[in-house]
Amino acid sequence: MPYDSILLVKQVPDTANITAEAMREDGTVNRTALPAIFNPDDLNALETALETRDRYGGTITALSMGPPKAADILRSCLYRGVDRAILLTDRRAAASDTLATSYILAQAVRTIGRFDIVFTGRQAIDGDTAQVGPQCAEKLNLPQITYLEELISMVDRRIRIRRNTGQGWEIVEAELPVLVTVMGNANKPRPPAARRLMRFKRARVETEVAAEVKSALPDATDDERAAEVQRRTQGLHSQGLSIEQWSLQDIGADLSRCGLAGSPTKVFKVQSIILTKEGYTEIPPTEEGARQLIHELVIDRTLG
């Protein structure tokens, strides 16, 4: 029996691999210099969705909220096999905290319409909050099953999952629809398929098409450019190469619940962690050094 799934994915700065180029002189991290990547846990969620479709059939719709650049990860989803890709991009969604983000994503999921299961990664590496999954589930009034390690089966609209409990694991069952968050150790994400990559590397959202038209026709009038954008977008659409671009209007969002206005939590202060290279006593790597160190630890009562 086929199942239709919706996959929530996020583009994040690569906080795990801070390169020298992203470090400032004072030892703090220049966040804007970090490369943007596919959030790792979301890749595992994508793989779980693909494996589920391999087994039972159905469709996968990938949905992301972010700037136009986030179309990159939707292309990655298309390379690996999703059926439909949607980018929710709107300046008024900027500065949303997890509550506002989940409201927007839930509205977009409702707009997509029919589905059996929502997959997303356990957490995103820029915030590590793990909140958006459970909060989307609440907004959609769906049961949530967090920390999936294995999707065991889907039989007669009942899903069976092994989930990590932090102190071991448990196997649980629920009736669809549900929202599931996937752990990074659930599977090994497949690489992009070569033929799909060749085909979908040309997939674009409308804002990207507009930017391309602007550089291709520097002397054209606004009307001429708009006509060209429409022509190209329709061309992509007819070839199945368009990534749908939605705004907050398209999902009927209440603007008072989006962005800064819809966010209860406010960042009051941000301090960069500074890596200093001072303040430790250097001990030579010798027997005398080792003896001296142990002696100091005894003197200051660290060792009894």
Add this chain to the structure above:
Amino acid sequence: MIEPNPAGEVWVFAEHQGGSLQEVVLELSGKARALADQLGVATGAILAGANIQGFPEQLIAHGIDHVYTVEDSRLTHYQTMPFARVVCALIAKHKPQIVLYGATSVGRDLAPRVASEMRAGMTADCTDLEVKDVTDPRTQKVHEKLLLQIRPAFGGNIIATIVNYDWWPQMATVREGVMPLLGSNPTRQGRILREPVGLADTLFPIRLIEQHIELRSVNLKGSRVIVAGGGGVGGKQNFQLIYELAGALGGAVGASRAAVDNGYIGKDHQIGQTGTTVRPALYIAVGISGAVQHRAGMEESAKIIAINQDPDAPIFSVAHYGIVGDLKKVVPMLIKALKDRR
């Protein structure tokens, strides 16, 4: 959400599993006590389950004034929706100003669901909490005695201070092991209040089929001394040296994520953002480069010794003593120095 309520209590969600309260709940009870004293209000705990005997007394001994209990045989095993219902119902009724949860698997599953239903703020994984007057830079309005929710973000590269001005209660999950566990006072007085919360059967959509509890075989949090090895140890065989040094010190063996990922040692030993947070009297980091994720889990240790071949390794930035050298030579020297002492 509820309106800002400066007279509201400071609450802790009393998570329990396998017949005992989670240690983080007792850590948070002490913190809640300190915050409540500063605010001049009482503390409370939400205790829901099927079998909760003995827990209220334990909570009271650790600083809780009012234990709100919800007993229901269907709450034997945790699942999100009925527990969220209990917490939301009690918040709506008693209007606490602060609700704290342990940043455990359960806490991180439950708290965001509650926050979404209440349309309140929620800060994950705090490492510190303070109460202070805060001026909203946008409106210039002074908010008295707000909860500052302090947490690492951006993979640990920044420390963010989060506040909620007016969508209360102010809620946060707090990482295990970061708040000190204060002693208990068995003679402390408090009240146990039974709360009737109706739970419809539709709130129980999850059926538990099988459960497997892995007892933590390593007691990292309870150890005075931890010797931890990283990717630089270079192999399972060399990791024996880490065990020997820990043995000579009567300490526990920890590891960085790299060591666990390389298969040198089990995940139970992992220290850091995705493992256990520790604050021992002595922490010896051997062959650990000291990625922020690791440092976040150990930098509160009283004494830190770093042993690494790379003098530029970030671990030295949090160390009190540093030895730049080959661990295969340095560690045996330390073991010998310890044995000679006796």
